[in-house]
Amino acid sequence: MFLKNIQIKNFRNIKKMEYNAESNLNIFMGDNGQGKTNILEAIFVSSTGKSFRTPTDTNLINYEESWYSIKTKYVNNERKINSFIKLDQSKNKILQINNKKTSINNPESLKLVLFIPDDLDLVKGSPLKRRKFIDFTLKQISQDYSFNFDNYGKLLRKRNLLLKNDQTNTKSFNIINDLFVETAVKLILSRINFTSLLDQIIKPLYQEITNGKNTIKIRYALSFNIEDEKINQNILEKSFIENQRSIKDKEIKRKKSMIGPHLDDIHLYQDNKLARHFASQGQQRNIAVCLKLAEVYAFKKIKDYYPVFLLDEVLAELDQEKRLLLLNHLSKAEFQSFLTSVNSNNLRNVEAKLSVIKDGQLIGKE
């Protein structure tokens, strides 16, 4: 997918902006607080209907106005698509794709991979961060996954409520638990497949970024024991149920579900050692960069088209060599990227469309 044009009105500190994008690397430069991230946020909102920075939609409306709107034009395999989103102060949100009312899960919506400074902690951060990382992409890739994911959340809440109310010997607990196991297994299988795809893709990327000095490995880590080496739906379901039985008393005592995809993790190994314990801070950040790039390539492998890659101020945390490697990779890539940066030192010789942002306005090339 390639974003061609975006028109932003009354969004954060951007009163009115139109940007025509290049199909490779687009860079927004400027001092702190000028509106660089706001542009990426507008692209994100146009695609997902929500922000990655605030749960409160009305925060996005410019302080002096009562509504915002974002129009985009993008292409997917020659197909021209347009989107429109508008929000007013009473939280009325209009979403349109190709001039027709739509919901956020539209398969034709602009697909994205987002990389923000917080993601640099993917390796050492909590398992929740790593689960969110793969869930975000899997939800965009598959409507089934998205449906199962939401369903699992509901079943987990219901199951926990029954555990809390000591109702594990009831018929409804059994019904909920059967559905819970079935949905859990579906999610786990999708995540295992995606993790093994990431594992294949990240290997050469990490070799490139470390000049072949270090190796990387990614494995899906289940929250329960599994005896068999080979994993398939039956084996997973059988092990899940056996494990549930063996921890039944514990679950009743603690009043919560203690195994399932909501507690799984993704383990990253550098040179066969768990990266979060053994890799340096810088190496952990390099792994995070490669993970995000791998996410873009894995998306393409599954869907046969690339998502748009948004990178918000991630260069600052990388060393000079890695910064240039990443910039060169992006400028030569087959996919489109949008990157923000305060510091323009590294950007001079990079093949990209460079724009300077000041007070929420594009003031053109530096």
Ligand SMILES: Nc1ncnc2c1ncn2[C@@H]1O[C@H](COP(=O)(O)OP(=O)(O)OP(=O)(O)O)[C@@H](O)[C@H]1O
């Ligand atoms: N609803 C709003 N209405 C008007 N201005 C807003 C609104 N929300 C945030 N801002 C302003 O937007 C600016 C922040 O923009 P943004 O986060 O895009 O900055 P940035 O250029 O990415 O900066 P940095 O380099 O510091 O990350 C701030 O000046 C903030 O006051």
